[in-house]
Amino acid sequence: MTSNIISQTLFIYALTIVISMAVAYMIKGLNAVIFHFEDAHKRRMSESSSSSNGKAA
Amino acid sequence: MVSEPDSKIVIGRICLMILGAVLLFLGRKGVLEPLLMIPMGLGMIAVNAGILHFAESPLGPAHNGTLFLDSLEQSNDKLMTLMQVDWLQPIYTLTFSNGLIACLVFMGIGSILDITYVMARPIQSMVLALFAELGTILVYPIGVAFGLSQGHAASVALIGGADGPMVLFGSLMLAKDIFVPITVIAYLYLGLTYGGYPWIAKAMIPRRLRGMAMPPEKVKPRQASPAARLAFVVIACAVLCLLFPVAAPLFLALFVGVAVKEADLKPFVDLLSGPVLYGSTMFLGLILGVLCEAKVLLDPVVLPLLLLGILALILSCVGGILGGYLLYFTSGRRYNPIIGMAGVSCVPTTAKLVQKEAAKINPRAIILPQALGANVCGVITTAIICGIYITLLNK
Numbered sequence: 365m366t367s368n369i370i371s372q373t374l375f376i377y378a379l380t381i382v383i384s385m386a387v388a389y390m391i392k393g394l395n396a397v398i399f400h401f402e403d404a405h406k407r408r409m410s411e412s413s414s415s416s417n418g419k420a421a
Numbered sequence: 422m423v424s425e426p427d428s429k430i431v432i433g434r435i436c437l438m439i440l441g442a443v444l445l446f447l448g449r450k451g452v453l454e455p456l457l458m459i460p461m462g463l464g465m466i467a468v469n470a471g472i473l474h475f476a477e478s479p480l481g482p483a484h485n486g487t488l489f490l491d492s493l494e495q496s497n498d499k500l501m502t503l504m505q506v507d508w509l510q511p512i513y514t515l516t517f518s519n520g521l522i523a524c525l526v527f528m529g530i531g532s533i534l535d536i537t538y539v540m541a542r543p544i545q546s547m548v549l550a551l552f553a554e555l556g557t558i559l560v561y562p563i564g565v566a567f568g569l570s571q572g573h574a575a576s577v578a579l580i581g582g583a584d585g586p587m588v589l590f591g592s593l594m595l596a597k598d599i600f601v602p603i604t605v606i607a608y609l610y611l612g613l614t615y616g617g618y619p620w621i622a623k624a625m626i627p628r629r630l631r632g633m634a635m636p637p638e639k640v641k642p643r644q645a646s647p648a649a650r651l652a653f654v655v656i657a658c659a660v661l662c663l664l665f666p667v668a669a670p671l672f673l674a675l676f677v678g679v680a681v682k683e684a685d686l687k688p689f690v691d692l693l694s695g696p697v698l699y700g701s702t703m704f705l706g707l708i709l710g711v712l713c714e715a716k717v718l719l720d721p722v723v724l725p726l727l728l729l730g731i732l733a734l735i736l737s738c739v740g741g742i743l744g745g746y747l748l749y750f751t752s753g754r755r756y757n758p759i760i761g762m763a764g765v766s767c768v769p770t771t772a773k774l775v776q777k778e779a780a781k782i783n784p785r786a787i788i789l790p791q792a793l794g795a796n797v798c799g800v801i802t803t804a805i806i807c808g809i810y811i812t813l814l815n816k
Contacts, residue, residue: 388547
């Protein structure tokens with residue numbers, strides 16, 4: 365019984381660590397993806413504004 | 422004819438009235454959380470004074486409740502009658518015993534959470550939060566060794582997460598028969614963390630380290646935009662609800678609050694962070710106070726819960742500080758170890774406490790962003806453990 369409870373506790377903590385760290389890495393990965401798209405969007409915006417400036421000139 | 426009560430019960434009721442007055446006074450002084458302690462203290466005084474001379478409720482011997490509500494009634498017919506008699510019964514039956522009030526508090530908390538630092542440094546914040554779950558994990562086998570059932574032991578272990586709504590929700594799922602004393606004990610102790618945690622920090626961390634200012638980071642983390650934060654909220658909520666359907670109400674309540682804030686829906690933020698949060702907290706305090714009747718708390722089953730609850734909170738604080746030390750050593754002694762204490766997810770009390778303790782020694786020590794990061798991750802890890810306990814043990 366005691367060893368069962370101890371192994372169950374270890375399993376619960378291990379599962380908590382795995383899921384929590386998965387969430388943490390998910391946040392990190394999500395950040396990287398979103399920053400990539402934000403940078404690409406900014407680049408496109410600056411390119412299109414500079415080309416429209418060129419046409420106006 | 423109403424019979425005379427046992428003298429032990431009368432003494433217990435007088436002691437609880439005195440305790441209520443002490444809680445009210447300490448809340449007024451700011452030593453304990455005033456938002457909870459003032460209605461709770463007054464509720465304790467009123468309920469124990471109101472039934473001081475009664476062995477049974479004035480409503481009759483079959484009615485075990487109090488003048489204000491009956492927490493033990495299960496029959497739907499009798500509940501319908503009670504809801505028309507006891508003035509707090511509707512609030513208890515329709516919001517407390519089904520976990521709604523816990524979810525409302527969570528929505529309010531979500532709407533004031535700042536997830537900026539969590540998104541900038543998720544790994545660091547999560548490591549601290551995992552260390553600060555030491556009590557939530559270790560008290561489970563200790564509770565079983567004390568002779569509690571697995572569900573009861575897990576419910577009392579959840580007190581280590583220092584998250585009142587989570588304890589209420591978890592104990593409703595895992596230990597419905599003793600969820601009243603567990604929740605009362607959890608909230609009593611959560612008030613005490615305000616006064617007790619600084620002493621643990623003083624015992625474990627030298628003054629020089631407690632007041633250490635965090636040097637500027639070599640590589641400054643890029644701040645996520647509100648759109649990015651909203652995307653995180655949506656994905657995290659979906660993933661956690663998928664993994665733990667039993668704890669989905671809590672996850673949804675928390676993340677809807679965060680989503681409303683990140684989407685900048687000002688009327689909703691004002692609603693959740695004002696009337697919903699404060700209204701729920703006030704009625705939560707009042708109902709907990711009214712539940713602190715001598716007969717409930719003098720039950721022999723309460724003593725191990727009292728011991729295990731305080732043990733869970735102490736172990737979580739110690740674990741959080743150990744996590745703080747881990748980051749202190751791995752960061753080349755640039756990290757203030759007291760931040761680890763904020764991994765205990767009593768949002769935002771422990772984060773504010775950590776900042777206050779550091780600023781007392783060194784007014785230039787600004788550690789609140791890191792503390793809030795650990796605090797928010799603490800909520801997530803406690804919800805995960807709550808979900809695991811309910812999934813594994815709720816049979």
